[in-house]
Amino acid sequence: xxxxxxxxxxxxxxxxxxxxxxxxxxxxxxxxxxxxxxxxxxxxxxxxxxxxxxxxxxxxxxxxxxxxxxxxxxxxxxxxxxxxxxxxxxxxxxxxxxxxxxxxxxxxxxxxxxxxxxxxxxxxxxxxxxxxxxxxxxxxxxxxxxxxxxxxxxxxxxxxxxxxxxxxxxxxxxxxxxxxxxxxxxxxxxxxxxxxxxxxxxxxxxxxxxxxxxxxxxxxxxxxxxxxxxxxxxxxxxxxxxxxxxxxxxxxxxxxxxxxxxxxxxxxxxxxxxxxxxxxxxxxxxxxxxxxxxxxxxxxxxxxxxxxxxxxxxxxxxxxxxxxxxxxxxxxxxxxxxxxxxxxxxxxxxxxxxxxxxxxxxxxxxxxxxxxxxxxxxxxxxxxxxxxxxxxxxxxxxxxxxxxxxxxxxxxxxxxxxxxxxxxxxxxxxxxxxxxxxxxxxxxxxxxxxxxxxxxxxxxxxxxxxxxxxxxxxxxxxxxxxxxxxxxxxxxxxxxxxxxxxxxxxxxxxxxxxxxxxxxxxxxxxxxxxxxxxxxxxxxxxxxxxxxxxxxxxxxxxxxxxxxxxxxxxxxxxxxxxxxxxxxxxxxxxxxxxxxxxxxxxxxxxxxxxxxxxxxxxxxxxxxxxxxxxxxxxxxxxxxxxxxxxxxxxxxxxxxxxxxxxxxxxxxxxxxxxxxxxxxxxxxxxxxxxxxxxxxxxxxxxxxxxxxxxxxxxxxxxxxxxxxxxxxxxxxxxxxxxxxxxxxxxxxxxxxxxxxxxxxxxxxxxxxxxxxxxxxxxxxxxxxxxxxxxxxxxxxx
Numbered sequence: 115x116x117x118x119x120x121x122x123x124x125x126x127x128x129x130x131x132x133x134x135x136x137x138x139x140x141x142x143x144x145x146x147x148x149x150x151x152x153x154x155x156x157x158x159x160x161x162x163x164x165x166x167x168x169x170x171x172x173x174x175x176x177x178x179x180x181x182x183x184x185x186x187x188x189x190x191x192x193x194x195x196x197x198x199x200x201x202x203x204x205x206x207x208x209x210x211x212x213x214x215x216x217x218x219x220x221x222x223x224x225x226x227x228x229x230x231x232x233x234x235x236x237x238x239x240x241x242x243x244x245x246x247x248x249x250x251x252x253x254x255x256x257x258x259x260x261x262x263x264x265x266x267x268x269x270x271x272x273x274x275x276x277x278x279x280x281x282x283x284x285x286x287x288x289x290x291x292x293x294x295x296x297x298x299x300x301x302x303x304x305x306x307x308x309x310x311x312x313x314x315x316x317x318x319x320x321x322x323x324x325x326x327x328x329x330x331x332x333x334x335x336x337x338x339x340x341x342x343x344x345x346x347x348x349x350x351x352x353x354x355x356x357x358x359x360x361x362x363x364x365x366x367x368x369x370x371x372x373x374x375x376x377x378x379x380x381x382x383x384x385x386x387x388x389x390x391x392x393x394x395x396x397x398x399x400x401x402x403x404x405x406x407x408x409x410x411x412x413x414x415x416x417x418x419x420x421x422x423x424x425x426x427x428x429x430x431x432x433x434x435x436x437x438x439x440x441x442x443x444x445x446x447x448x449x450x451x452x453x454x455x456x457x458x459x460x461x462x463x464x465x466x467x468x469x470x471x472x473x474x475x476x477x478x479x480x481x482x483x484x485x486x487x488x489x490x491x492x493x494x495x496x497x498x499x500x501x502x503x504x505x506x507x508x509x510x511x512x513x514x515x516x517x518x519x520x521x522x523x524x525x526x527x528x529x530x531x532x533x534x535x536x537x538x539x540x541x542x543x544x545x546x547x548x549x550x551x552x553x554x555x556x557x558x559x560x561x562x563x564x565x566x567x568x569x570x571x572x573x574x575x576x577x578x579x580x581x582x583x584x585x586x587x588x589x590x591x592x593x594x595x596x597x598x599x600x601x602x603x604x605x606x607x608x609x610x611x612x613x614x615x616x617x618x619x620x621x622x623x624x625x626x627x628x629x630x631x632x633x634x635x636x637x638x639x640x641x642x643x644x645x646x647x648x649x650x651x652x653x654x655x656x657x658x659x660x661x662x663x664x665x666x667x668x669x670x671x672x673x674x675x676x677x678x679x680x681x682x683x684x685x686x687x688x689x690x691x692x693x694x695x696x697x698x699x700x701x702x703x704x705x706x707x708x709x710x711x712x713x714x715x716x717x718x719x720x721x722x723x724x725x726x727x728x729x730x731x732x733x734x735x736x737x738x739x740x741x742x743x744x745x746x747x748x749x750x751x752x753x754x755x756x757x758x759x760x761x762x763x764x765x766x767x768x769x770x771x772x773x774x775x776x777x778x779x780x781x782x783x784x785x786x787x788x789x790x791x792x793x794x795x796x797x798x799x800x801x802x803x804x805x806x807x808x809x810x811x812x813x814x815x816x817x818x819x820x821x822x823x824x825x826x827x828x829x830x831x832x833x834x835x836x837x838x839x840x841x842x843x844x845x846x847x848x849x850x851x852x853x854x855x856x857x858x859x860x861x862x863x864x865x866x867x868x869x870x871x872x873x874x875x876x877x878x879x880x881x882x883x884x885x886x887x888x889x890x891x892x893x894x895x896x897x898x899x900x901x902x903x904x905x906x907x908x909x910x911x
Contacts, residue, residue, distance in 0.1 A: 222249035233274030236285030558591035629790035683793030757798030
């Protein structure tokens with residue numbers, strides 16, 4: 115029991131409390147083992163103690179960065195990579211944190227306040243402390259104060275929040291290591307790293323909760339809501355004192371009335387007595403169930419955001435989590451905050467699905483600037499680059515307006531996508547610098563693209579200077595492509611926005627649609643035709659295209675009328691399409707054939723669906739048609755899928771690749787109308803000539819340049835026709851006819867793999883497309899030259 119008592123003493127502060135460090139260890143959720151203590155657990159703890167005894171603690175005093183690296187690796191090892199991914203946690207390399215701090219102009223002045231609202235293991239906090247120390251060494255004699263006041267300023271002005279308790283523990287440890295040489299000058303230390311929510315603070319949750327017994331502020335926890343009487347939430351000192359009293363009384367098993375008496379003796383304001391009793395009884399009940407030890411501390415930490423005041427700088431790497439991956443309860447709890455900042459896309463079911471591209475980092479940016487940043491204060495964040503170029507998901511973010519008097523003025527963006535700064539993760543990384551202002555963002559926004567000089571990816575162990583030595587930076591200019599909330603187009607200096615505007619005049623005559631979506635049922639609907647007999651076809655379902663490994667492979671007899679050639683994204687390239695498989699298509703227009711009709715007219719196909727009903731029902735089916743859908747229904751369907759000619763392009767691609775496709779004969783399949791899958795976007799046509807006209811224009815260097823400079827490579831969707839407008843095909847217009855004929859010739863050359871001829875024809879297409887939009891030779895050449903680099907692996911200098 116001696117070991118257990120010693121561990122309990124440590125968990126409640128131990129030697130650190132005796133040294134005046136009040137919150138290094140708080141008896142938090144990691145102290146659960148004390149309640150589960152037995153001989154086996156004691157043996158395990160002794161094993162850990164003996165292992166730690168082999169380390170020399172004096173090595174922590176040699177080099178602070180090395181000490182922090184040790185804890186970073188420990189932190190990453192304790193938290194599985196999959197969990198960190200789900201939490202949106204990416205360890206920030208020191209050089210990237212340094213780059214962000216440079217960007218906001220943080221020079222270490224101790225009187226300037228800095229907050230990291232998602233501090234993780236404390237990288238930004240420690241680097242800020244190191245800058246303060248460097249500043250102090252340089253200004254020691256001029257500033258007029260000593261180390262005692264310096265440590266007080268650090269503790270008051272460099273602050274971190276995080277919702278992950280392990281991250282908070284790691285950050286506090288790193289913070290303590292960073293200031294250890296100053297501790298002897300401090301009279302008392304509360305490490306300003308708190309376990310709390312930067313977005314849904316007690317204030318943000320809520321105005322005031324008004325109950326029958328008075329007013330309270332609400333804190334949401336896994337054990338339900340805690341209603342904290344408002345009279346004890348007016349200052350940090352007051353809520354801390356109240357939480358300490360709560361914890362003391364619960365641990366010592368005071369009765370509820372004795373708790374009230376203790377509060378009165380401590381001169382704590384007890385106005386709504388019933389609320390205090392309700393809260394105490396709830397904590398007392400949890401204590402009896404061996405679930406105490408954390409709740410009073412959680413209350414204390416949760417109110418930290420309310421009382422820190424305004425800061426000069428916000429810096430950090432907020433969590434990267436898509437809205438749809440957030441816990442449902444958190445989405446519900448924060449819905450009012452998302453709506454407050456108009457961050458949700460609007461406009462029907464497509465907008466509802468676009469929420470999947472809405473990132474938690476967006477609300478972090480808005481909420482922290484609104485709640486914590488001084489006017490004219492600066493924010494520097496590591497953020498996903500897609501917020502600037504995803505059409506719907508980032509639309510609300512690009513308003514850059516908190517309220518009429520509070521605007522987010524984006525000052526510059528660095529795009530680090532090409533150098534992939536996070537080890538073991540592939541994502542679109544950017545850093546932003548923004549100012550809280552009454553002035554709107556001014557365009558163009560300076561946009562710097564980083565790229566590697568060689569194939570070697572910069573290491574997280576390198577310094578910022580070392581990373582800069584192995585990378586280059588390209589100056590670009592960012593503008594909304596069409597309207598303030600539209601995706602950004604990233605232009606080189608030699609291409610003016612006025613040139614792009616020429617392609618956006620007038621009315622768009624064409625509409626694009628996404629191809630047919632099985633919504634997770636490719637292995638069910640996609641078929642390999644094996645043979646045919648009369649009006650029947652024998653085919654097997656293609657389980658190789660299914661994510662469901664339990665899906666059976668079956669040969670089945672289908673009515674040929676419902677089988678069509680299938681065009682997949684991988685079957686499509688510029689000027690060429692090569693269908694290989696078929697699709698069973700039980701639809702008439704937008705709707706699935708009624709079940710009673712399918713049973714009567716197509717019994718063999720219905721029998722197949724009935725056999726596969728279990729697997730069909732597992733798909734991600736959403737009622738997008740505002741009516742109950744058949745269990746075999748497809749999505750993104752309509753008459754456009756059965757048009758005789760289609761211009762198609764890949765939805766996911768590094769560049770715009772268009773082709774015209776008409777009828778196609780596939781072995782054993784009677785129908786020759788080709789149905790594109792959901793990885794393709796299509797524009798339907800009844801005639802060949804206008805289809806080739808549109809295809810030529812979209813395959814021109816001009817159109818490809820526009821798409822490449824504004825669209826995320828995974829989202830070359832239907833929206834491109836909103837930003838590339840072209841006049842309707844006119845068979846009497848010579849330029850239109852020329853473009854149509856050139857496209858037809860390119861398709862013929864592609865079938866014969868005549869690459870030289872295609873290059874010659876594409877040069878003529880560029881000239882004709884330039885004439886269509888009134889683009890001069892100089893403008894065209896600038897776009898062509900830039901495109902050569904944009905469609906390569908890296909951006910050009």
